Amino acid sequence: QKEVEQNSGPLSVPEGAIASLNCTYSDRGSQSFFWYRQYSGKSPELIMSIYSNGDKEDGRFTAQLNKASQYVSLLIRDSQPSDSATYLCAGRGYQKVTFGTGTKLQVIP
Amino acid sequence: KAGVTQTPRYLIKTRGQQVTLSCSPISGHRSVSWYQQTPGQGLQFLFEYFSETQRNKGNFPGRFSGRQFSNSRSEMNVSTLELGDSALYLCASSLWGGQSSYNEQFFGPGTRLTVL
Numbered sequence: 145q146k147e148v149e150q151n152s153g154p155l156s157v158p159e160g161a162i163a164s165l166n167c168t169y170s171d172r173g174s175q176s177f178f179w180y181r182q183y184s185g186k187s188p189e190l191i192m193s194i195y196s197n198g199d200k201e202d203g204r205f206t207a208q209l210n211k212a213s214q215y216v217s218l219l220i221r222d223s224q225p226s227d228s229a230t231y232l233c234a235g236r237g238y239q240k241v242t243f244g245t246g247t248k249l250q251v252i253p
Numbered sequence: 254k255a256g257v258t259q260t261p262r263y264l265i266k267t268r269g270q271q272v273t274l275s276c277s278p279i280s281g282h283r284s285v286s287w288y289q290q291t292p293g294q295g296l297q298f299l300f301e302y303f304s305e306t307q308r309n310k311g312n313f314p315g316r317f318s319g320r321q322f323s324n325s326r327s328e329m330n331v332s333t334l335e336l337g338d339s340a341l342y343l344c345a346s347s348l349w350g351g352q353s354s355y356n357e358q359f360f361g362p363g364t365r366l367t368v369l
Binding site: 158178180241242243 | 339
């Protein structure tokens with residue numbers, strides 16, 4: 145079982161819709177979670193961090209964490225074509241940060 | 254504030270050679286982590302340095318090594334290169350290392366290594 149799992153996609157949504165990206169993790173010792181956006185040929189860019197159960201909003205992005213279910217999600221409202229990228233979920237456990245393999249998001253104009 | 258810088262950006266080497274990659278973290282950041290990214294495996298953790306000490310290490314062979322200097326700059330070295338070492342090598346800096354939960358990592362642009 146991978147430590148952090150994501151559906152590889154692609155997830156296709158029309159412009160203006162809500163994109164929902166999901167991630168599960170196996171290490172119950174993980175304390176903090178991160179969402180990165182990675183455009184093709186570029187390095188990952190941090191877009192959200194979340195440490196407590198519940199929702200955290202930043203502009204069009206909302207991260208959700210449920211430690212009991214070991215589940216993290218990212219909602220992107222009013223999706224734009226510029227949001228088309230691979231989204232990486234990561235969790236920091238005792239020893240290291242572990243990344244999922246990423247979900248490719250395609251926003252269709 | 255300047256971001257994380259990595260040099261060189263691109264490298265082409267042949268099997269059996271060795272390579273050294275450099276990373277300068279964000280000013281004030283004391284922790285540097287290295288990752289290997291390939292299409293098949295995704296982002297794989299190599300090692301983390303904090304205050305010139307290796308704090309954590311991933312599941313890579315001993316050919317992969319690193320170090321951190323007193324100014325927090327870090328280098329990683331790969332000896333006896335193999336074809337499978339072709340990858341994007343990413344450096345990430347954070348304020349603190351280890352178990353601190355509030356420890357966001359910021360990535361550099363990466364070094365694209367091609368082994369022929």
